[in-house]
Amino acid sequence: xxxxxxxxxxxxxxxxxxxxxxxxxxxxxxxxxxxxxxxxxxxxxxxxxxxxxxxxxxxxxxxxxxxxxxxxxxxxxxxxxxxxxxxxxxxxxxxxxxxxxxxxxxxxxxxxxxxxxxxxxxxxxxxxxxxxxxxxxxxxxxxxxxxxxxxxxxxxxxxxxxxxxxxxxxxxxxxxxxxxxxxxxx
Numbered sequence: 162x163x164x165x166x167x168x169x170x171x172x173x174x175x176x177x178x179x180x181x182x183x184x185x186x187x188x189x190x191x192x193x194x195x196x197x198x199x200x201x202x203x204x205x206x207x208x209x210x211x212x213x214x215x216x217x218x219x220x221x222x223x224x225x226x227x228x229x230x231x232x233x234x235x236x237x238x239x240x241x242x243x244x245x246x247x248x249x250x251x252x253x254x255x256x257x258x259x260x261x262x263x264x265x266x267x268x269x270x271x272x273x274x275x276x277x278x279x280x281x282x283x284x285x286x287x288x289x290x291x292x293x294x295x296x297x298x299x300x301x302x303x304x305x306x307x308x309x310x311x312x313x314x315x316x317x318x319x320x321x322x323x324x325x326x327x328x329x330x331x332x333x334x335x336x337x338x339x340x341x342x343x344x345x346x347x
Contacts, residue, residue, distance in 0.1 A: 225257030
């Protein structure tokens, strides 16, 4: 639940910094299929509670942030699917910004869907092009994070674990991003 509480705080911070579009990796597809049943049950319950709580979030409501979910929701409980649908429906008319949540999502999962001739789920739900990816916890990999939208994203890596991520760390990442020379492949 600490990770979710940090997400709620970070949503406030990014809005305060003028960022109106965010994409968050909540659970990878691999986390949804490779965990043992007990761990999956715990993660599913936390997901359901987090989605329910986000429906009541004052920042989402007051800033009119539209929330969209992308991922294989067949891997979560019916209750979590219902909370995700309700959250999307309740924020569908909002136009003050967007928050896309990757739940049971991975680039490999999406690639498999595209190979079958189906539309890319991340495109269908209009995940925006990503300018900056902040990777916490000392990891130096993308782990399948929205490859269709991150072709020209700048990558900011920090040793800080997500539950310890702070407003100051966000500002450092944004300051770093602002001095990058972006050439978009040219």
